[in-house]
Amino acid sequence: MDAVLEVDNIEVVYNKTVQVLRGLSLRVPRGAIVALLGSNGAGKSTTLKSVSGLLSLEDGEVTAGDIRFNGQSLKGRPPEKMVRDGLFHVMEGRRVFEDLTVEENLVAATYALTGRGQGVGGGQEMVYDYFPRLKERRRQLAGYLSGGEQQMLALGRALIARPELIMLDEPSLGLAPLLVEEIFEIVARINREQGTAILLVEQNAAVSLAIASYGYIMENGKIVIDGPADKLTDNEDVREFYLGVGGKEGEARSYRDIKHYKRRKRWLS
Ligand SMILES: Nc1ncnc2c1ncn2[C@@H]1O[C@H](COP(=O)(O)OP(=O)(O)OP(=O)(O)O)[C@@H](O)[C@H]1O
Numbered sequence: 001m002d003a004v005l006e007v008d009n010i011e012v013v014y015n016k017t018v019q020v021l022r023g024l025s026l027r028v029p030r031g032a033i034v035a036l037l038g039s040n041g042a043g044k045s046t047t048l049k050s051v052s053g054l055l056s057l058e059d060g061e062v063t064a065g066d067i068r069f070n071g072q073s074l075k076g077r078p079p080e081k082m083v084r085d086g087l088f089h090v091m092e093g094r095r096v097f098e099d100l101t102v103e104e105n106l107v108a109a110t111y112a113l114t115g116r117g118q119g120v121g122g123g124q125e126m127v128y129d130y131f132p133r134l135k136e137r138r139r140q141l142a143g144y145l146s147g148g149e150q151q152m153l154a155l156g157r158a159l160i161a162r163p164e165l166i167m168l169d170e171p172s173l174g175l176a177p178l179l180v181e182e183i184f185e186i187v188a189r190i191n192r193e194q195g196t197a198i199l200l201v202e203q204n205a206a207v208s209l210a211i212a213s214y215g216y217i218m219e220n221g222k223i224v225i226d227g228p229a230d231k232l233t234d235n236e237d238v239r240e241f242y243l244g245v246g247g248k249e250g251e252a253r254s255y256r257d258i259k260h261y262k263r264r265k266r267w268l269s
């Protein structure tokens, strides 16, 4: 299938010294939801920053490999141009303007796009259609929204850009399980109705694989296992160590066992 995003064997180094990505490759087919999973520090956020160009703000650099959006290399393309071209990165920790109201946040997102003439009209109404809670709170300062509502607003700001690909960094972070389900259902609906491809970075493997068609699991800066989402969900190792389902007899394993297992680096063998 035609890919909207291809990450091809990239290496990333911070501060010219610390290598974090070691030959990472993945692809997002047009209009698909792809999950990128892995534990703390695996390099998930670094992967998204490499694509969106935000790496340079943190003294990071892609030292090898290539990243292509719609078949064209992103090398040297400024981040603001990427947004206009249809690639939107929703960063970890719901970045919204806290001193602006919900509505002003959405208006600001629209202004940021004036360089991309088409497809911006009606954006606010579309956002309110997907997130009725935001409509109810549209005159409230974003800083006073709940964590879940801020995550909705961050997603809404992305929607205004009518992107072809949204990269979402841990939308479930710090949210109650019911709210996570609600947000993921809306993400799936946006994907279905708008045809927007989603690269979903998560530690929560279960909810991600439920809406994704394909998944990658990364450890220590590279992909260690990948496959169709249903295959990953059925994979015994993935079930045991990423979905928190017990071993063969169904017994619960302790966190320490898991740590120990990981130290043996079985994923890498
Ligand atoms: N700006 C930076 N400078 C130096 N090292 C960094 C920087 N940002 C991240 N790192 C390191 O790179 C590694 C990967 O970090 P990254 O944030 O990409 O992981 P992650 O998979 O997103 O983790 P988490 O699930 O905790 O968000 C970590 O070891 C981290 O300490």
Ligand SMILES: [Mg+2]
Pocket: 044, 045, 046, 092, 169
């Ligand atoms: Mg991260």
